[in-house]
Amino acid sequence: MSVRIGIPKTLSYYVYYPLWEKFFTELGAEVVVSQNTSRRIVDDGVKETVNDACVPIKLFHGHVLNLKDKVDYIFIPRLVSVNGEQIYCPKFLGLPDMIKSTLRGLPEVIAPKIDLRKGRFELLKIVYQVGSILTKNLLQIYSAFKEAKSYFEDFNNLLKEGYTVEESLKLLEGEEVNVDLGQEESSLKVAVLGYPYITYDPYISVNMIQKLRGLGAEVVTTDMLTHRQLDKQKPKLKKDLFWTFSGEVVKAGYHYCETGEIDGLIHVTAFGCGPDFMVDKLLELAAKDKEDIAFMTLTIDEHTGEAGIVTRLEAFVDMLNLRRKH
Numbered sequence: 001m002s003v004r005i006g007i008p009k010t011l012s013y014y015v016y017y018p019l020w021e022k023f024f025t026e027l028g029a030e031v032v033v034s035q036n037t038s039r040r041i042v043d044d045g046v047k048e049t050v051n052d053a054c055v056p057i058k059l060f061h062g063h064v065l066n067l068k069d070k071v072d073y074i075f076i077p078r079l080v081s082v083n084g085e086q087i088y089c090p091k092f093l094g095l096p097d098m099i100k101s102t103l104r105g106l107p108e109v110i111a112p113k114i115d116l117r118k119g120r121f122e123l124l125k126i127v128y129q130v131g132s133i134l135t136k137n138l139l140q141i142y143s144a145f146k147e148a149k150s151y152f153e154d155f156n157n158l159l160k161e162g163y164t165v166e167e168s169l170k171l172l173e174g175e176e177v178n179v180d181l182g183q184e185e186s187s188l189k190v191a192v193l194g195y196p197y198i199t200y201d202p203y204i205s206v207n208m209i210q211k212l213r214g215l216g217a218e219v220v221t222t223d224m225l226t227h228r229q230l231d232k233q234k235p236k237l238k239k240d241l242f243w244t245f246s247g248e249v250v251k252a253g254y255h256y257c258e259t260g261e262i263d264g265l266i267h268v269t270a271f272g273c274g275p276d277f278m279v280d281k282l283l284e285l286a287a288k289d290k291e292d293i294a295f296m297t298l299t300i301d302e303h304t305g306e307a308g309i310v311t312r313l314e315a316f317v318d319m320l321n322l323r324r325k326h
């Protein structure tokens with residue numbers, strides 16, 4: 001029987017899942033993903049975490065519990081830095097420790113420290129460290145990683161085209177997705193900016209992207225921009241933000257405000273997120289500079305109800321349509 005490796009369907013799942021999934025399966029492991037976020041997963045996570053933790057961290061605990069009895073290992077990388085400059089939010093840095101000290105009876109946790117500030121060779125070391133759990137054959141490990149990297153590039157190209165994470169994964173597997181990205185020239189364009197583990201999780205974001213599409217708006221996100229486009233916005237910040245995801249969200253907001261291609265900007269933020277206090281203000285100020293771009297913040301917490309969010313989205317789109325008319 002092959003080794004079963006569990007990947008919680010939240011946090012870095014929404015960025016790196018295809019890379020690690022391909023890598024592990026190429027090495028003969030079976031990858032088991034936790035179930036979609038549900039009321040049960042949220043409640044389980046809430047019970048295990050301190051009250052003032054942000055929602056995504058609470059959710060993560062729930063997803064790990066969902067995998068606990070189904071796998072031989074749980075993969076929880078300690079994400080420190082991948083671009084060699086910024087680091088991830090401190091909660092990502094301490095994630096494996098937090099999980100191991102909070103949840104009892106877990107299978108072995110694979111927790112490689114991913115800090116590419118130490119140079120390019122660091123990545124090869126990490127790949128070997130993780131791969132050697134499944135085989136000691138160096139060649140096999142590196143060829144699995146090569147495959148995984150190319151699969152991961154295809155995934156990122158689909159995100160750039162405007163597909164969501166789930167849609168991109170389906171397309172990579174040859175499944176059909178029922179989505180029309182070719183919106184009319186005249187349709188409203190709304191930027192939905194936030195951390196990928198919030199904006200793409202259908203439960204916690206109450207399917208916001210699909211709902212906006214259903215209201216006739218074209219949705220653009222941070223993932224649709226290239227690193228070069230994001231980097232171009234750096235000079236607008238007096239000092240680059242410390243945290244990777246936060247920096248990307250702000251720069252994406254600056255980009256869309258600068259090009260003026262959007263009618264509205266929605267910042268989706270998690271209740272209890274420290275970095276988002278700053279991100280929200282910076283985005284609000286950027287949108288305020290452009291009179292014709294409307295701005296709205298949607299704060300998500302474990303009690304967020306679908307009806308409340310839908311009403312706000314509908315009102316926002318109505319308002320954008322009215323502004324267009326006048």
Ligand code: SF4
Nearest residue numbers: 054089091270273274
């Ligand atoms: S960036 Fe915010 S939402 Fe994300 S893990 Fe850190 S505190 Fe939580």
